[in-house]
Amino acid sequence: MVPHLITALTGPINELEQRVIDSMPATERWFRLEWMEHTPPFYTSVDIRNAGFKLAPVDTNLFPGGWNNLTPEMLPLAVQAAMAAIEKICPEARNLLIIPENHTRNSFYLSNLAQLQRIFNMAGLNVRIGSVSPDVKKSTVIELPHGESLTLEPVVRTRGRLGLKHFDPCTILLNNDLSAGAPGILEDLHQQYLLPPLHAGWTVRRKSTHFRSYEEVAKRFGKVLGIDPWLINPLFGKCSDVDYSTQQGLDAVQVQVDAVLGKVRRKYKEYGIKEKPFVVVKADNGTYGMGVMTVRDPKDLEALNRKTRNKLAVVKDGQLVHDVIVQEGVLTQERLNGAVAEPVVYMMDRYVVGGFYRMHPDRGVDENLNAPGAAFVPLAFDQSTHMPQLGARPGASAPNRFYMYGVVARLAMLAASYELEATNPDAEIYD
Amino acid sequence: MVPHLITALTGPINELEQRVIDSMPATERWFRLEWMEHTPPFYTSVDIRNAGFKLAPVDTNLFPGGWNNLTPEMLPLAVQAAMAAIEKICPEARNLLIIPENHTRNSFYLSNLAQLQRIFNMAGLNVRIGSVSPDVKKSTVIELPHGESLTLEPVVRTRGRLGLKHFDPCTILLNNDLSAGAPGILEDLHQQYLLPPLHAGWTVRRKSTHFRSYEEVAKRFGKVLGIDPWLINPLFGKCSDVDYSTQQGLDAVQVQVDAVLGKVRRKYKEYGIKEKPFVVVKADNGTYGMGVMTVRDPKDLEALNRKTRNKLAVVKDGQLVHDVIVQEGVLTQERLNGAVAEPVVYMMDRYVVGGFYRMHPDRGVDENLNAPGAAFVPLAFDQSTHMPQLGARPGASAPNRFYMYGVVARLAMLAASYELEATNPDAEIYD
Incomplete structure (x- = not known):
């Protein structure tokens, strides 16, 4: 069931793994205390890269799709975590409305919605799916593979509350990252919980803000573990006012x-690493694997042709790129069936509930794998992240490796929590 | 992996199952609201009987052993629930002390302790096992099957706190049901959490109090589901001042x-049930399957010989029986590999985390199965209790059956919560 996994089993990563395993009680306590002060995002997925000598999150998604890639074995953990999340937010809840992405034709994405509906239904809620897309004018049943079906309904706003016809939800779950901006219909809701909040959308979010928070988290956690935070933190810089089409600002990027x-x-020199360094230039407001470029030499930026520049200039939902983040490239040294792979960890509330490998047969170890042609291989994260094997030889235990991935993913989730606090437009109310 | 399960797939139980499945969101919401007002016991196991026409808890254990019977697949749920429980009680916790039963030679029981230690260790705590038995005078390593080992240490009380040498726990987890009375060393602890509290021990607990609470819970939940509470509630009566050895009070029992x-x-007449009714007479303060007798006719009580009476007169740790509960006997219509079986559901905090079947090849459908010779067959409760299959034909879906078991087990847990509130000697402080 679990495919053959080839990872680099030597090098500093094993020392890191050993530290993480040895520090488990301290780590868990540290997270518990952090979550007393900070609210975890409602749900989060984190892309991780294991270079064999360092391990780092490269993307933190606050509107995770891909729940359909979780195995049936992982679902009970997701359901239990959903129960805990709902209980904290709205124990009286009967109804939950899920707001999906507007581009809803992709059957993988629709299966993701069906899975979310199943999880929250099993957690004890009536769950319906309401689109904010102007194209959805009436209730539509969509047949999915494996005999499932999904009903997509147009949202209705009545007296300040958002719902469906005859369906008034207590909580509204966004599975739409708002790249195109927050529609007015979602604003100023009357006594309804909108989760994640509007400022978690990509009109407000910036990768540079997230990774600045992450840097802070990594430094503090590095002290807990007694490690160089670089081992878990990708370095980065930011450039503003970039225009790929006119090439304005590209010199600053260089x-x-x-x-x-x-x-x-x-x-690399300090650690005796023989690899050739590279960076990844990404749109600061980008998501969905768009607007991403691997750069090995600053001169590469001079050689960009018009087609490439036009492609980089626009991200999801046609948003233009103005700012970019230049991030240390983290190799992925993991392979599944010969294809380059990177783990993606899924969390609900503060709990790691599952994960899978994103693999891409046509991409290199230094490239973005979130691209058409990627495949997903679920792995038994459910057992693994919770069940490290104390005393196992470093690098030899899959559960220990996955526990470490779960720790790094939670660090990224915590960084997102800091980030959302810092960007909360209503923050002054709580001061 | 899952053994063949024969259950009565016809009769009123299917209607009950259908009601439970149809009412899932209402049920889960009801539990959420109950847990806002009441604190669940720290951990609980509940023995359930499925008669094919009714389903009822017959024993609720607040110091559950048998955690070793949970499968590796169930452990992540237990770990996640343990994380939630610890976070509520003492987020700063580093150390947890488990106090086991004093009779610690049984290797199954020791494996249970090792499993509990593993669960709380994985939840991020340093866990050690400290005995209150006067026989444990020094730290002893005990080898267990499968290469595991367990270290049993004598407890030390210093300045009002209980711990081990160089080990000061924030939380003390009792896995000792205190049948022989609460030892003084556990009383008046200084700023330590003792869970479950002393009054959950069998010196204070009474089965009749529990089932009175359960009756109340069953009536209220019966209204939610629109069912006759008898379908989930075993009727009972209580007799005081019984002395089996002198036969005093046996007429009242009759x-x-x-x-x-x-x-x-x-x-039975109302529901057209053709079975012969029976009752189970149990020690009101009894546990561990001791002091239990199946009675089909009041005259049976006259025919008890001296040996039987002496056996009934004493329960665990030599405690004498004074009061008895006369409980409606609930047949078990489930069989595994031909042996009579009853489900046992395990909960941590408010969450169902697993379960197994207790089966006994030498016992009848109307007998107590908690007796020497019982075997345990883990079932995939982990998936099942969280993942009911909506739309499945009643009686045909194992997950739906197990979800129903999880609901009834949680009702019994809720009854235990009411019971502990009612018997709390410090209750007036909170009034």
């Missing part, structure tokens, strides 16, 4: 690329 | 037996 490459080179 | 049998007979 300077940043050079600076980040220099820092990485020094770290 | 009267109760007659009364309960009469009530059951009327219910």
Whole structure:
């Protein structure tokens, strides 16, 4: 059932794994205390890269799709975590409304919605799916593979509350990352919980803000573990006012690329790493694997042709790129059936509930795998992240490896929690 | 992996199952609201009997052993629930002390302790096992099957706190049901959480108090489901001042037996049930399957010989029986590999985390199965209790059956919560 997994089983990552396993009680206590002060995002997925010598999150998604890739074995954990989440937010809840992405033709995405509906239904809620897309004008039943079906309904706003015809939800779950901006219909809701909040959408979110929070989290957690935070933190720089089409600001990007490459080179030297450093230039407001470019040499930026530049200039839902983040590239040294793979960890409330490998047969170890052609292989994260094997030889135990992934994913989730606090437009109310 | 299960797939139980499945969101909401007002016991196991026409808890254990019977697949749920429980009680916790039963030679029981230690360790705590038995004078390593080992240490009380040498726990988990009375060393602890509390021990607990609470819970939940509460509630009566050795009070027991049998007979008639009613006479303070007798006719009580009476007179740790409960006997119509079986459901905090079948090849459908010779067959409760299959034909879906078991087990847990509130000696502090 679990496919053959080839990972680099030597090098500093094993020392890191050993530290993480040895520090488990301290780590769990540290998270418990953090969650007393900070609210976890409602649900989160984190893409992780294991370079064999370092391990780092490269993307933190606050509107995770892909729940359909979780195995049936992982569902009970997701249901239990959903129960805990709902209980905290609205114990009286009867009804939950899920607001999906507007592009709803993709059957994988629709299966993701069906899975979310199942999870929250099993947690004891009546769950319906209401679209904010102007194209959805009436209730539509969509048949899915494996005999499932999904009913997509148009949302209705009545007296300040959002719902469906004859369906008034207590909680509204966004599975729409709001790349195109928050529609007015979602604003100023009357006594309804909208989760995640509007400012978690990509009109407000910036990768650079997230990774600045993550850097802080990594430094603090590094002290708990007694490690160099670089082992879990990707270095980065930010450039504003970039226009790929006119090439405006690309010289500043070049300077940043050079600076980040220099820092990485020094770290590689310090650790005796023979790999060639690279960076990944990403849209600061980007998601969905769009607007992403691997750069090995600052000169590469001079050689971009018009087609490539046009492609980089626009991200999801046609949003233009103005700012970019230049992030240390983290190799992925994991392979499944010969294809390059990276783990994606899923969390509900503060709990790791599952995960899978994203693999791409046509991409290299230094490339973005979130691209058409990617495949997903669920792995038994359910057991693994909770069940580290104390005393196992470093690098030899899959559960220990996955526990470590769960820790790093939770660090990224905590960074997202800091980030959402810092960007909360209503924050002054609580001061 | 899952053994063949033969259950009565016809009769009123299917209607009950259908009601339970149809009412899932209402049921889960009802539990959520109950847990806002009442604190669940720290951990609970509940023995359930499925008669094919009714389903009822017959024993609720607040110091559950048998955690070793949970499968590896169930452990992640237990770990996640343990994380939630610890977070509520003492988020700063580093150390947990488990106090086991004093009779610690049984290797099954020791495996149970090792499993509990594993669960709370995985939840992020340093866990050690400290005995209050005067026989445990020094730290002892005990080898267990499968290469595991367990270290049993003598407890130390210093400045009002209980711990081990160089080990000061924040929380003390009792896995000792205190049948022999609460030792003074456990009393008046200084700023430590003792869970479950002392009054959950069998010196204070009474089966009749529990089932009175359960009756109340069953009536209220019966209204939610729109069912006759008898379908989930075993009728009972209580007799005080019974002395089996002198036969004092046995006439009163006979009267109760007659009364309960009469009530059951009327219910059987109402539902057209052809079975012969029976009752189970149990020690009101009893546990561990001791002091239990199946009675089909009040006259049976006159025919008890000296040996049987002496056996009934004493329960665990040599405690004498003074009061008895006369409980409606609930047949078990489930069989595994030909042996009579009853489900046992395990809960941590408010969550169902697993379960197994207790089966006994030498016992009848109307007998107590908690007796030497019983075997345990884990079932995939982990998936099942969380993942009912809506739309499945009643009686045809194992997950739906197990979801129903999880609901009834939680009702019994809720009754235990009411019971502990009512018997709390410190209750007036909170009034």
